[in-house]
């Protein structure tokens with residue numbers, strides 16, 4: 001199995017953490033959606049990371065669809081996203097909030113990095129960052145500091161997505177320590193667990 005993408009990408013890292021949590025061996029080709037456009041498009045015509053090439057050559061794209069497949073094959077009755085019911089809805093809701101926060105944080109970053117300085121519309125960037133903040137605050141409110149994980153008393157995709165979104169938020173300058181202290185404490189604890197520590201990207 002081959003994971004295409006750099007772990008600096010929250011979407012790629014989410015898949016890498018999931019593979020490690022399921023103890024699935026894989027290789028990784030650390031391509032960037034911007035620096036390695038042609039190579040990335042050869043795996044995903046949309047030109048985005050991550051993509052996952054399965055052992056039979058089939059290529060899956062988009063972190064949500066990739067994780068759906070991993071849950072089906074490797075998660076079974078302990079899937080990181082429960083198969084049905086209220087538990088599934090609760091995990092999916094946090095995952096949607098956190099992946100949406102990543103989308104908005106990256107929109108702000110893309111605007112800053114890919115727009116000529118005189119055309120940058122700061123209110124749009126501020127709006128995006130406010131949405132990231134609001135989503136993270138909602139998850140901060142769910143954290144129970146006496147419990148090791150967000151939901152269900154075990155690691156779920158809620159923790160994984162909260163981890164990558166909080167990390168992205170710090171990367172774009174949000175002070176999560178001050179604004180979401182419970183979430184920051186949770187992500188510090190998660191960072192010490194193997195699926196998270198073993199997927200830490202190299203310092204830029």
Ligand SMILES: N[C@@H](CCC(=O)N[C@@H](CS)C(=O)NCC(=O)O)C(=O)O
Pocket residue numbers: 008009010011032033034047048049050061062063064106
């Ligand atoms: N919804 C996608 C988002 C993937 C995504 O936006 N990846 C970024 C890297 S963080 C990318 O490849 N951006 C390049 C581009 O959009 O041109 C997923 O969950 O996999």
